[in-house]
Amino acid sequence: MIIEVDLYSQIRTLHTEGESQRSIAKRLGISRQTVKKYCEGNTHPDVRKSYTRTNNVITDDITNFIIACLKQDMEEKLSKQQHTAKRIYDRLVIEKSFTGSYSTVREVVRNLRAEQLVPPQADIPLEYDVGDAIQIDWGEATIYLDGKKTKINFFCGRLCYSCDIFVQAFYSQNLESFLEAQQSMFDYFKGIPKRLIFDNAKVAVSEGFGLHARATKGYRSFAAHYAFQTDFCNIASGNEKGLVENLVGYARRNFMVPVPRVANLAELNEHLIKDCLKYRNTHKVDSRSCKVKEAYEKEWYYLKQIPAYRYDTSRIATPTVGDYSTLRFDKNDYSVPVRYLRKQMTVKGYANEVCIFHEGELVATFCRLYGSGKIEYRLEHYIDLLERKPRAVFQAKPVRRNVTKELLDWGRLLPGGNKEMVKLLRLCVDYGEERILSIREQLPKNIVPSVDMIRSQLHENPESNIVYLSNEIPVTQTDLTKYDEKCGVAIR
Numbered sequence: 434m435i436i437e438v439d440l441y442s443q444i445r446t447l448h449t450e451g452e453s454q455r456s457i458a459k460r461l462g463i464s465r466q467t468v469k470k471y472c473e474g475n476t477h478p479d480v481r482k483s484y485t486r487t488n489n490v491i492t493d494d495i496t497n498f499i500i501a502c503l504k505q506d507m508e509e510k511l512s513k514q515q516h517t518a519k520r521i522y523d524r525l526v527i528e529k530s531f532t533g534s535y536s537t538v539r540e541v542v543r544n545l546r547a548e549q550l551v552p553p554q555a556d557i558p559l560e561y562d563v564g565d566a567i568q569i570d571w572g573e574a575t576i577y578l579d580g581k582k583t584k585i586n587f588f589c590g591r592l593c594y595s596c597d598i599f600v601q602a603f604y605s606q607n608l609e610s611f612l613e614a615q616q617s618m619f620d621y622f623k624g625i626p627k628r629l630i631f632d633n634a635k636v637a638v639s640e641g642f643g644l645h646a647r648a649t650k651g652y653r654s655f656a657a658h659y660a661f662q663t664d665f666c667n668i669a670s671g672n673e674k675g676l677v678e679n680l681v682g683y684a685r686r687n688f689m690v691p692v693p694r695v696a697n698l699a700e701l702n703e704h705l706i707k708d709c710l711k712y713r714n715t716h717k718v719d720s721r722s723c724k725v726k727e728a729y730e731k732e733w734y735y736l737k738q739i740p741a742y743r744y745d746t747s748r749i750a751t752p753t754v755g756d757y758s759t760l761r762f763d764k765n766d767y768s769v770p771v772r773y774l775r776k777q778m779t780v781k782g783y784a785n786e787v788c789i790f791h792e793g794e795l796v797a798t799f800c801r802l803y804g805s806g807k808i809e810y811r812l813e814h815y816i817d818l819l820e821r822k823p824r825a826v827f828q829a830k831p832v833r834r835n836v837t838k839e840l841l842d843w844g845r846l847l848p849g850g851n852k853e854m855v856k857l858l859r860l861c862v863d864y865g866e867e868r869i870l871s872i873r874e875q876l877p878k879n880i881v882p883s884v885d886m887i888r889s890q891l892h893e894n895p896e897s898n899i900v901y902l903s904n905e906i907p908v909t910q911t912d913l914t915k916y917d918e919k920c921g922v923a924i925r
Contacts, residue, residue: 441471441478448472490533491541498529499538499545518542559675561593564735566628566664568593568677569615571606574685576701577694585698587689587705588614589680592622593630595728596676596718600684600705602698603784604803608636610784612655612746619659621709624736629656630664631677638665658744660737684708697800698785747781747788754778758814762787764805768814768831769796810834813862820859823851832858836866843873846881856884864891 440461447457454472458465470476499521506515518539525531525538569590576585586606590599599618603610619625631637637652648656648663656663688708695701717724752760754773759766762780769778769789779790782801789797799809810831819826826832827841840861844854861869872890876882 444468444471563594563732564626566593566630567626569631570677570681572681572685574689579696589677590618591677591680592732595732597713597725597729598680598709600709602701609746609748611636613784616746619739625659625661628662628664632666747783750780751777765802766808767799768810770814771818816859816862819855823855826851826854853884
C-alpha cells in the first residue's frame with residue numbers, strides 16, 4: 434500500500450499524542466501493519482527498496498569470453514572487422530551453449546565496453562608557462578574554389594599561454610604542407626616556443642606513439658633547425674591538446690561560415706590571416722583574466738628568435754623531360770619549354786605550388802596538382818614548336834586547354850590559316866589573350882581583323898587611335914597642331 438504524505442502525517446501525529454495502533458488503524462481505515470510500520474518514524478513512505486535481479490545466465494565464464502572478444506578487437510585494430518554484440522551472441526550459442534537472450538548479451542557488451550575496457554577518466558585542468566608550447570592540429574572544411582565545391586584541409590596552431598591562434602588552408606596534409614604550415618605559423622607568431630604538442634601524425638612519426646613516438650628523420654631535421662621539442666599525444670586523447678581541438682571547431686564555425694567562395698587558396702589564406710588578427714585584437718577567453726592581445730604581447734617576449742636561414746620545406750625530385758616536353762612529379766605532369774627536351778630538371782614540390790629548375794635557374798612555377806594522371810600545359814612552352822609545326826595548332830592540347838573558344842573561332846576565320854593562327858597565339862603569349870581580344874572588340878563587327886591589324890595597334894600606337902572609315906580601310910588620324918608648335922605658329 435502506498436502511503437501519501439498527509440496520511441503519514443496523521444499516523445505520526447496520532448501516535449505521538451498517545452493513541453494506540455489499533456485505534457489509529459480503525460480511525461484512518463488502514464491496516465494495523467501499515468500503522469506499525471510508520472508510527473515509530475523508523476522509515477518514510479518515499480523510501481523505496483532498490484530492486485536488483487540476479488542474472489543467472491551471465492556467468493563468470495560468459496563474461497570472460499565477451500571480454501576476450503573485445504580485447505582481441507583492440508589488439509588487431511581492424512575497425513571494419515570487429516565483434517558486434519550479435520556476433521558475440523552467435524558465438525556464445527555455438528561455443529558456450531548459451532541459453533540467454535540476445536538483448537541480455539547486448540547490454541553486457543555495452544557495459545563492458547564503457548566500463549571495463551575503456552573506463553571513464555576525468556580530465557586534469559592544465560596551465561602553461563609563458564612561451565612554453567604551441568598545440569597544432571588539422572581540420573577539414575568545404576569551400577567553393579574557383580566556383581567548384583572542394584574539400585580542403587586547414588592547419589591550426591594555438592599558443593598555450595596566450596591562446597593566440599593561427600589558421601591556414603592547404604590542399605593536403607602531406608609532409609610539405611605540415612612543415613610549411615609550421616614555418617608560416619612561426620612567422621605569424623614572430624617566434625618559436627619550447628615545445629610543439631600534436632597528434633601522432635604519420636608524416637612526422639616513424640614508429641611508436643605518445644611518449645614512445647619517434648619522429649621521422651625529415652621532421653627531426655626541421656625541429657633541430659628551429660630548436661623546439663616535440664610532444665606527441667596518446668592515441669584518441671584529444672584532452673591532451675584541448676586548446677587546439679577547440680580551435681578547429683571554432684575556425685570551421687566562424688571562419689568557414691558562410692562557405693567561402695574564392696578563386697584560389699592564396700585568397701582564402703589572406704582572409705584567414707585577417708580573421709586571426711581580428712581574433713587576437715578583440716577576443717577574450719572566458720577562463721582568462723586578460724584579452725588575447727595582452728597575453729600575446731607578453732608571451733612574444735619569451736618566444737625564441739626565428740633563425741636567419743629559411744628551412745627548405747619542399748620535396749625534391751629530379752625527373753627527365755619527356756617527348757611531349759612534360760615531366761612527372763607526384764603522379765602528375767607539368768610542361769616546360771621545349772628547349773629542355775630530355776634534360777634532367779630539379780622539381781621542388783611545396784604545399785600548394787611546384788617550382789621547376791634547371792641548373793639552378795627557375796624555369797616554371799605551377800599551382801600544385803593533387804590526385805593522379807593530371808597534366809598542366811603552358812602555351813608559352815610550346816609556341817616555338819608551333820611556329821615550326823603550325824599544322825598541329827588547332828589540335829594541340831596546350832592550345833585547346835589554354836585559350837578561349839572565342840580566340841579559336843577567330844583563328845579559324847583568318848585568311849592565313851594555321852600559320853596566321855600561330856602568329857595570333859604568339860601575340861597572346863607576349864601580351865595576354867585578354868588584351869588581344871579587347872583590341873579586337875574595338876574593330877568593326879563586319880570585318881575579320883588580321884594579325885597585322887592587331888600588331889599595328891600594339892606596336893605603333895598602343896593607346897589605339899585608329900579609326901575606320903567607309904570601305905573598311907584603316908586610317909590613322911594625325912594631330913597637325915604639333916607641326917604648328919614646331920614652326921612657332923600660335924594656336925588660336
